[in-house]
Amino acid sequence: MLRARHHYFDPDNMSDIAARKKAVRKAAMATRKAAHEAATGAGEAACAHLLAWLGTAAPPQVVSAYMPIYSELDSRPAMQALHARGFQICLPVIAGNSQPLKFRAWSPDTPMQRGAFGAMVPESGAWLRPDLLLCPLLAFDAGGQRMGYGGGFYDRSIAMLRAEKPVQALGYAYAAQQLDAVPHEATDQPLDGVVTERGFITVSGQ
Secondary structure, three states, X not given: OOOOOOOOXXXXXXXXXXXXXXXXXXXXXXXXXHHHHHOOXXXXXXXXXXXXXXXXXXXXXXXXXXXXXXXXXXXXXXXXXXXXXXXXXXXXXXXXXXXXXXXXXXXOOOOEEEOHHHOEEEOOOOEOOOOEEEEOOOEEEOOOOEXXXXXXXXXXXXXXXXXXXXXXXXXXXXXXXXXXOOOOOOOOXXXXXXXXXXXXXXXXXX
C-alpha cells in the first residue's frame, strides 16, 4: 500500500467541481511526468504485479490495454506477457466525441496506425468486449477514483460494459500518482484496483 499523499486542491475554497478537476489535472500531469522521467523498468515491474494479481483472480478472457502516450506508464510489457499466456488483447479506439470507446483486437504482429491524440491503434481486426480494462490515468485515490484527461471516454465505456456483464477496471499508473482524494462526479466510474510499479493496490470498498 502506498503511503505518499499529495494535496492539489482545497475543496473548501474551490467549490466548483470543474475548477477542482482542472487544478488537479494540471498538477497531476507534472507529477506523472516527473515520475516517468525518473523511472527505470517501471513497465516491467508493473507487469509482474499484474500477473501476480491475475494468479489470484478469476481469469478474464479479454483484456483491454493501451499504447502509451505522453508520460503514461508503459503497458506494452503487460500486453506482450498476457498475449503469450493466451489472453485476448484489445486496444481502445475513439469512435467520436461523447461516445464510448470501441475495442479492437491486438496481437504483436497487428498492423498499427496513428489514432486520436497520437495513440497507435490497430488498422483492422475484430471488435471485442473486454472483461478487464487497464486504464491510463493522471491521478487516483484509495477509494478508486480516477482522474483522466477530461474527455470521459473511459467513464462512458466502463459504465456501458458494467451494464452488460461483470467487468473489472484497473488503473495502471506510477505510485507517485496517488492522491488523498480525487474530485469526482456521479458519472465517474470507480476503479476496482490499481497496478503500479510498486505493487497492486486494492481500493477501499472493493
